Amino acid sequence: MNQSDGHASDVDLTFTLLVAAQKVQDRIEAALDEHGLSLAKLNVLKALVGAEKPLSLSEVASRLACVRSNVTQMMDRLEADGLVRRQHDPADRRSIVAVITNDGREREAAGSRALEAVQASVTESLASFDSAHIDQALRSL
């Protein structure tokens, strides 16, 4: 007998992990959808709120660890949603900064609360297990 000792439906831990993460992701997206947000959009708004000042699109890309063209398109959608405004940087005419709107701030707050609720629910689901142990295991990957 190898890794499985037959207590469950005998699927590899790898896919169990992937499926679990997908379920959590789906819960998050569903919760944010009620506020007209996605996790990707919320992350941009969080970056802007956290910075406490407008950020250039390159700065946003760097903080989100993604590629610049991704941010360009993300900003198109956020601007269409009225959550962010593009503004030319007078200091460097190559640069464009993203300014969060009042609507953007409100949605960030609502979205963050919704996200925290999901996190709390996930944490609670795992509370009956040894969370520290699971945490270490997942980090070891």
Added chain:
Amino acid sequence: MNQSDGHASDVDLTFTLLVAAQKVQDRIEAALDEHGLSLAKLNVLKALVGAEKPLSLSEVASRLACVRSNVTQMMDRLEADGLVRRQHDPADRRSIVAVITNDGREREAAGSRALEAVQASVTESLASFDSAHIDQALRSL
């Protein structure tokens, strides 16, 4: 003090899970990329090999638990790769079946071996932890 007792960098378990899954996913995609495959493509090929007969596109969608239009586009790419052929079903002229090619069979075999290698490596990483415990915890989500 709430859920964290300060043994690590104090990030929520939810994101630890999401990040861990992303890392595993990235490893899988990188391994499959060496064989000109993605996990999505491999899953289609696995379905066809497993069925031991051509499957209608709707059947594939059903087995992959995805939407039909997704399969339509997936087949476009797999056909362009020469791994699958579309074929009209003489019995039902609405239906189109996907036939795996010899190339498709070879790539499925190579891809499956590569995938298993990653799974083994993930399992090994988790071996020093109580895998049964982690398994139960992840399934509880």
Added chain:
DNA sequence: GAAGATTGAGCGCTCAATCTTG
């Protein structure tokens, strides 16, 4: 009308190429 497949539009992500400004 319902089922099978496709198309068009959109999200979120990548890369390579381009254009402007420094």
Added chain:
DNA sequence: CAAGATTGAGCGCTCAATCTTC
């Protein structure tokens, strides 16, 4: 030439609408 932003093409996924066949 570097850096900032954008565009175009592509992957993988969704949904709504369409077209053919049953």
